[in-house]
Amino acid sequence: WDVRKDEPYSIYDRFEFDVPIGEGKFGTLGDCFDRYWVRMLEIKESVKIVRQALKDIPSGDVHQALPKKIRPPKGSVYRRTESPRGDLGYYIISDGSPVPSRVKMRSPAFTALSCLDEVSKGWMISDVIAILGSLDIVLGEIDR
Numbered sequence: 611w612d613v614r615k616d617e618p619y620s621i622y623d624r625f626e627f628d629v630p631i632g633e634g635k636f637g638t639l640g641d642c643f644d645r646y647w648v649r650m651l652e653i654k655e656s657v658k659i660v661r662q663a664l665k666d667i668p669s670g671d672v673h674q675a676l677p678k679k680i681r682p683p684k685g686s687v688y689r690r691t692e693s694p695r696g697d698l699g700y701y702i703i704s705d706g707s708p709v710p711s712r713v714k715m716r717s718p719a720f721t722a723l724s725c726l727d728e729v730s731k732g733w734m735i736s737d738v739i740a741i742l743g744s745l746d747i748v749l750g751e752i753d754r
Contacts (some may be wrong), residue, residue: 613692625662627655640729642744649746679708693718695746719751 612629615624630651632644642669684706696718703712722745729745730738 611697613690613697619691621663622659624666625659627658630655632746642740681706681708682710695719695748695751696721700727717751719747719749722747723752 613619614625615627615629632640634640634644634646636647637643643701650741682702682704684704686701686703687698688699688701690697692698697716699716701712701714702710705711726738726741726745726747730741733741
């Protein structure tokens with residue numbers, strides 16, 4: 611699952627790229643090396659996206675003046691984007707004032723940490739370090 615492919619936003623629908631998934635090609639499906647290999651393939655696909663984007667960059671200014679305050683309409687919205695570590699989502703509730711009444715963030719590291727119990731079952735405690743590294747968890751990102 612990749613938000614850019616499955617629910618395209620911005621200009622991602624213009625790009626041709628694949629979403630790598632683990633295959634256990636060099637070991638066991640879903641093991642540390644499999645997750646590492648997927649990350650290497652993701653880098654390759656990112657380069658493909660960047661090359662396509664560079665071909666279509668329009669000439670001219672790359673910035674636009676924005677108002678100092680943005681007043682979002684009253685209501686709620688959930689939006690997600692694909693970040694380098696996975697699905698990054700924001701839920702925002704607005705009462706119509708310039709400051710949202712509530713903002714909740716769901717980081718990819720928070721999601722990855724939730725599966726640590728399952729993927730570390732049956733392994734030695736010393737292996738958990740490699741498992742954590744392969745899940746690419748950033749503790750500062752979890753502290754919401």
